[in-house]
Amino acid sequence: QVQLVESGGGLVQAGGSLRLACVASGRTFSFYSMGWFRQAPGKEREFVAGITATNDRTRYGDSVKGRFTISRDNTKNTVYLQMNSLKPEDTGVYYCAQSRTSSILFSTVDYPYWGQGTQVTVSS
DSSP states (O other): OOEEEEEEEEEEETTTEEEEEHHHHHSSGGGEEEEEEEEEETSOOEEEEEETTTSSOOOTTTTTTTTTEEEEEEEETTEEEEEOOOGGOOEEEEEEEEEEEOOOOOSSGOOOOOOOEEEEEEEE
């Protein structure tokens, strides 16, 4: 059974930083790409960042490019999201997800496994 457990969310002032972590279990972690998504109230879940299984390529949503960094440690079955220069519009529930392949995918339908989410709130 695949489990993804996020941590690191919280309340931060605009301009601040947070680091999210997601620990995975149940499948061979190094076989699959990982993604971070977020969902604000009343909005659809959107792609934030993705990383290949082999840790050699990353992709980002336009709204977070240059501010967020995704990384992974395959020895610890963990994926991270470093969020800098946070803005109030970054507020939402952040989810990590494990895809069905080794390549980066951008749609929620391509991720069969999800964490429970962690709340990030950025105050102005």
